[in-house]
Amino acid sequence: MAPGPWWRIGWRNLGRNRRRTLITAAGLAFGYLAVVLLVGWMEGLTAEMIESGTSTLSGQLQVHDLDYRPERKIYDTIGGRDGADVDRLLGEVAADPAIEAAAARVFGGGLVSSGEATTAGVLVGIDPARERRVSNLLRALTAGQPPEPGTNEILIGSEMARQLDVDIGDEIILVVPAADGSMGNDLYTVSGIFRSGLAELDASYAMMPIESLQTLVVLDPNRIHEIAASTVDPWLAPEAADRIRARLEPLGLGIEVEPWTRLRPEMLDYAQLAQAWNWVIIVIVFGIAIFGVLNTMLMATYERRREFAVMLALGTSPLAVARTVLAEALSLGVLSLVAGAIITFPVMIWFHNSPPDLSFLYGDYTFFGALIRPRLRVEYSLEMWLLTGIALLLTAIIASLYPAIRSARVPPADTLSGL
Amino acid sequence: MSGGRPLTVLRDINLEIEARSAVAIVGPSGSGKTTLLALLAGLDLPTAGSVTLDGQLLNDLTEDERATLRAEKVGFVFQSFQLIPTLTALENVLVPIELQARAAKHDGSEPERRARELLARVGLADREHHYPAQLSGGEQQRVGLARAFANRPKILMADEPTGNLDADTGGTVIDLMVRLNQEEGTTLLLVTHDTQLASKAHRIVRLSGGAVVEDRRVSAP
Numbered sequence: 315m316a317p318g319p320w321w322r323i324g325w326r327n328l329g330r331n332r333r334r335t336l337i338t339a340a341g342l343a344f345g346y347l348a349v350v351l352l353v354g355w356m357e358g359l360t361a362e363m364i365e366s367g368t369s370t371l372s373g374q375l376q377v378h379d380l381d382y383r384p385e386r387k388i389y390d391t392i393g394g395r396d397g398a399d400v401d402r403l404l405g406e407v408a409a410d411p412a413i414e415a416a417a418a419r420v421f422g423g424g425l426v427s428s429g430e431a432t433t434a435g436v437l438v439g440i441d442p443a444r445e446r447r448v449s450n451l452l453r454a455l456t457a458g459q460p461p462e463p464g465t466n467e468i469l470i471g472s473e474m475a476r477q478l479d480v481d482i483g484d485e486i487i488l489v490v491p492a493a494d495g496s497m498g499n500d501l502y503t504v505s506g507i508f509r510s511g512l513a514e515l516d517a518s519y520a521m522m523p524i525e526s527l528q529t530l531v532v533l534d535p536n537r538i539h540e541i542a543a544s545t546v547d548p549w550l551a552p553e554a555a556d557r558i559r560a561r562l563e564p565l566g567l568g569i570e571v572e573p574w575t576r577l578r579p580e581m582l583d584y585a586q587l588a589q590a591w592n593w594v595i596i597v598i599v600f601g602i603a604i605f606g607v608l609n610t611m612l613m614a615t616y617e618r619r620r621e622f623a624v625m626l627a628l629g630t631s632p633l634a635v636a637r638t639v640l641a642e643a644l645s646l647g648v649l650s651l652v653a654g655a656i657i658t659f660p661v662m663i664w665f666h667n668s669p670p671d672l673s674f675l676y677g678d679y680t681f682f683g684a685l686i687r688p689r690l691r692v693e694y695s696l697e698m699w700l701l702t703g704i705a706l707l708l709t710a711i712i713a714s715l716y717p718a719i720r721s722a723r724v725p726p727a728d729t730l731s732g733l
Numbered sequence: 734m735s736g737g738r739p740l741t742v743l744r745d746i747n748l749e750i751e752a753r754s755a756v757a758i759v760g761p762s763g764s765g766k767t768t769l770l771a772l773l774a775g776l777d778l779p780t781a782g783s784v785t786l787d788g789q790l791l792n793d794l795t796e797d798e799r800a801t802l803r804a805e806k807v808g809f810v811f812q813s814f815q816l817i818p819t820l821t822a823l824e825n826v827l828v829p830i831e832l833q834a835r836a837a838k839h840d841g842s843e844p845e846r847r848a849r850e851l852l853a854r855v856g857l858a859d860r861e862h863h864y865p866a867q868l869s870g871g872e873q874q875r876v877g878l879a880r881a882f883a884n885r886p887k888i889l890m891a892d893e894p895t896g897n898l899d900a901d902t903g904g905t906v907i908d909l910m911v912r913l914n915q916e917e918g919t920t921l922l923l924v925t926h927d928t929q930l931a932s933k934a935h936r937i938v939r940l941s942g943g944a945v946v947e948d949r950r951v952s953a954p
Contacts, residue, residue, distance in 0.1 A: 326819035624815040627776055628880075629804025629832045631797045727771035730811065730892075 320634055324641030328649065331614065338610045339650040342706055345603045346654030347661065349702045352599075353592045354662060354692030358669070359681075360588045361693050364548045367581050367684030368574045369450050370510055371438075371519075373417075373542030374551040376577060377407060377558070380568045382539060388422060388531055389493045390539070393567045397536030404444075406561050407543050412554035415447030416543040420524050422531045424490030424498075426470070428478040435474065435520050437490065439527030448544045451508055451521065458482040458506030463523045467505035471516035475507045482507065488520075492532040500530055511678050511685040548574065581682050592698060600709040607643070607713035615639055615717040622721045623729035632722035639718035640711060647710030651703050665692040742768045743943045746782070752887070755914060755921040757934035764940040766924040767892055773922065774807055774890050775799035787887055804832040808881035808919070810910070812893035814873040816865040822876045823848055823861035829884035851879035855909055871902035875909060882913050888920040895927050907933060 328335045368374045382390040392398045400418050407416040420439035425432050442460040446452050452460050452469075461467035468486065470478075480486055484504050492498040502522065510516055528535060545551045551573035559571040575582040615622070622635050669691035679686055743765045750756050758766050771777045772784050775791045776799075784791045787806055791799060808829070816825045826848040852861050855875035865873055874894065881889055894910060895903030911933050914921045925931055932951070939947035 322824065323817060323819050330819060620815065621817060624809075624811070624817070625828075626800065627774065627803065627809050628829055629800050629802075629807070629884075631800045633797070725777075727768070727777035730771070730776070730815075731767050 320638040321641045321645075324638050324643075325645045327614070327618075327642050328645055334610060334614070335646065335649070338607055339646060339653055341606050342603055342647065342650030342710065343654035343657060345599045345709075346651065346702055346706050347658045349596050349599050349705070350654075350658050350699055351661065351665070351692065352595050353695065353698045353702070354665065355690060356588045356591060356595075357693035357695055357698075358666075358691040359686065360585045361548075362686055362691060363681050363684045364574070364581055364585065365684075366686060367578060367682060368548060369544065370512065370685065371449050371451055371515065372574065372577060373448050374545040374548050374574045375407075375413070375543040375555050375558070375571065377403065377541040377543075377562070377569055377571050378539065380570050383570070386421065386539070388491065388533075388539075391420075391493075391533065391537040392539070392541070392569055393536070395537075397534055398538075398565075398567055400536055400538055403541055403562070403565075407541055407558055410554050410558050410561070412545045412547070412550040413558075414544045414546050415444060416541055417441055417444035417448040418524060418538040419445075419540040419542055420527045420531070420533060420537075421539045422490045422498075422527055424488055426474065426478065426520060427487045427489070428480045428484065431478045433474060433477050434518065435470075435488070436518050437488065437527055437530075438519060438521045439524035440521050441524050445521075448542050451510060451515070451519075454508040454510050455506045456509045458504065461505045461522050461526070463525065465505075465523065466500060466502045466526060467522065468502040469506040469508060469521040470504055471519050472507050472509040473513065473517035474520065475504070477517065480504050488530065490531055492530070493537075494532045496532065498530040498532060502526075512680060512683070514683075551575065578683075581684070584682055596702060596705050600705050603706075603709050604713045607646070607710055608716065611639065611643060611714045611717040612720075614642075615721045618721070619724050619729055622724045623726040626724065626726040627730060635724075636718040636722040639721050640714055643710045643714030643718075644707065647707040650710070651706050654706065655703075662692055662694065665690055666694060741943060743772070743779075745944055748938065748945065748948075750888075750920060750922065752920050753918055754936060755911075755923070755934040756936045756938060757923045757925055757931035758938050758940060759925060759931050760940035760946075765943040766940055769940065770890055770892055770922065770924050774809070775803060804829065804884065806887045808884065808886035808889040810874070810877050810881045810889065810891035810894045812896040814865070814870070814877045814897070816873055816876055816880070818865050821862050821864055822852060822857060822868065822879075825865070825876055826851055826879045826883050829880060829886075833884040848879070848883060851882055852876070854913065855879045869902075870898055871905065874898060874902075874906050878906065878910055878913060882917055882919070885917065886919060888922060889914060890922045890924075892924045893926065894923070895925070895930055903927065904929070 377392065379390045379392050404416050404418060407413060418441060422437040424435065426435035442452060456472055461469050478486060482504055485501050486504060487499060487501055489497060489499040525535060545554055552575050555571045555573040562569055562571065625635055669689040672688040672690065676688055678688065746769065758769060760766050772779055775786065778792060786802065789802060794802065827844055830844040830847060849861060852858055855878055857872060857875055860868060860872060868876065895906055898906060907930050923930060923934060931937055935952050936950045938945055
């Protein structure tokens, strides 16, 4: 059956008072822009928090001995005191399709001294070539260069350098408890200084070639504390961890494979909270819009009481009259959605690719232990665009229910009296 | 209700209208002419008594059933034309046909052909794509006539169809309505002050104070 005249009437009625239609459609379209942009910013902030929080040092996924966390004892290396085939482990982790790169690490903790100054430090033994693809610290150098393998070079944070009053080429002394119960100590040359922006890292962390730290803390070359990995997408880390755990299980090493969602549950909680806020934003913005549309539709339908009475007299059922009003509202919603999309997507592309930099207002800040740059970066979310579009159409329809019911209840005899 | 008190608009009306006859309901303003027309069309229901339309007791029908009955059997002509402003002349004429098709749960046969034919019969073949605002009053009422006959109604109800037209245009509309009424074999029920129009009817019913004060047969249908 061909569509009745009611859709035509609903659609064309939008053109009867174009200014009113344009104002209402503009309100809904800007509501769409506001929601998509706000949600995009929330998602952008969340994405930056996760990226920064996982990429600065921790990586998106880590492999440890089952007993290593949370105490992080120096002798709880992967594979226990016998150690493991590190190259094979790295190969198995990197073989997962979601993994971008993997790097082995050794940790130690002790005193870092220079002259009269001494500070506590966390020492990280790294393979600089691999580490560069897993974390960002080696890219945050403010001076010098990463430590060369096979040397006694060390990379320290800018705050540690300030506290120790050292610069590139200066020597520092490390005194650390070793895995065999002895105290390891040696002289190291500062090859580089990094500045991550995170106070804890810049004041306490130092990085050196992995074999150099293994020597210092008396660990064999096959004994490491951690394999850290980066993923192509942070949200793929949980599934990748499951696959890698299953892949490594036959080796019988007694290891844990944990994604960032378990290593940094507070970040996951925030991401989930942000998603819940997306709905709050939708409800608030379109909740306000409902009253604007309701006002417009009430005025429009009141002006058309006689038209509805004629339609009822000609044999239109009250339900069909209501349908005409709802068709008009839905047409208005579609028009607004198209207008909203036209103004929203260029703004989204701009804010995604060249987010306005607000560093002239305030500097970097930390959020859940992640360094956030003051930029209005937005993330694309097709799902939220669609849901916001549906919310816009529902707003138009819900706002028109009452006017539609009133229109269907127009008393034709009284209204047509004297026509 | 008027001023919080019940108001009796019609009383003791006992009227039977023969099929294919033309009946004019006349009387002064406030005599209940339009209310009677609304009751006969099922737009309203009487608080007492009953109305039967083409053998169907309207009192027993729901609002939707009465709407369906009107779509199938009743045509309307209004004093102020009352075309739907967002539809073209052709689309306005199509409305009752589409409603009838829906009521009968099937598509009408060639509804556009029927609508075009009616517009041609009222002399508006070249104005079918014009909107009401682009038509003169007389043209709008001719579209109203075409719309009223579109669903081949058994009864045509016209409420002051020439009330908003000048004498010449009103005369043209009257002639058209009478001619179409004869050609289509429709029962015509006219509410009018226009004596020229009333004179075209077979029977004149005069109301006063809500009661029939005269029921005069002028000619045979």
